[in-house]
């Protein structure tokens with residue numbers, strides 16, 4: 001029986017991976033209460049005990065702003081732990097699937113970023129995620145790293161759910177309109193991961209780094225406006241109308257961690273590798289809202 005060892009099972013993505021990976025084998029889904037991945041010996045022991053055919057790591061230190069004052073913790077979870085997972089995967093001949101972020105880039109490129117583009121993280125979180133990518137590559141295990149952006153889904157905390165909550169509470173909102181990217185659902189990420197892992201087990205995909213996000217692009221303001229518009233059409237009782245969401249520049253909404261202005265990722269490599277079409281970001285936003293709003 002194929003065992004797939006999943007870390008971060010209670011996160012946005014981990015939750016969906018539990019569903020999407022189930023047809024590939026027996027999924028051993030671990031959350032922080034099972035194993036703290038910041039403890040290398042406990043992490044190694046868990047992997048050795050499971051003897052998995054694949055390790056899928058959806059666990060991460062994702063509090064981007066908090067990380068600015070908590071660099072050691074972010075580094076341990078986002079860089080050291082993936083390196084340990086990769087060493088154990090190498091020793092056991094297992095695949096390692098891991099996730100990274102658009103925040104490894106500085107956002108100054110005009111077009112979408114390719115896997116070969118120079119990284120230059122602006123934040124502690126971005127640096128720690130980049131170091132995780134490098135640690136995995138250095139360990140020499142068979143691996144797939146998916147860099148994604150602006151993750152949302154019905155399970156866990158995210159921008160979509162925050163906007164929906166604020167739209168119920170407020171009549172007016174200001175949202176930045178000078179940063180662009182592709183909102184990507186945890187469902188899409190999990191489903192493509194399952195396709196990729198099936199291909200990996202059948203040696204039909206090259207290991208390495210892949211960009212993976214929904215098609216299309218928007219600003220945070222465009223995203224918020226779409227969420228409120230669709231939520232209203234689905235019958236949600238909201239105080240906020242889409243036209244009362246005011247566009248503002250980043251400077252008017254300062255945060256501890258700088259973010260890239262351009263978060264667009266070129267996903268041609270994964271589309272070609274798996275012969276897949278990636279749906280427009282609006283498609284999964286509508287689905288998530290329907291799940292959240294309709295009884």
Ligand SMILES: NC(=O)c1ccc[n+]([C@@H]2O[C@H](COP(=O)([O-])OP(=O)(O)OC[C@H]3O[C@@H](n4cnc5c(N)ncnc54)[C@H](OP(=O)(O)O)[C@@H]3O)[C@@H](O)[C@H]2O)c1
Nearest residue numbers: 008010011012013032036037038059060062099101148151
């Ligand atoms: N969210 C985004 O917008 C975004 C964008 C680009 C890339 N990504 C990447 O996508 C992946 C999945 O992100 P996500 O949005 O699903 O994150 P998430 O919802 O924050 O889930 C992360 C999970 O990791 C767990 N975790 C953190 N530290 C741990 C530790 N020391 N030991 C064990 N578990 C630990 C968390 O548990 P607790 O709840 O107990 O802390 C949480 O369940 C990550 O690699 C992230 O960097 C996310």
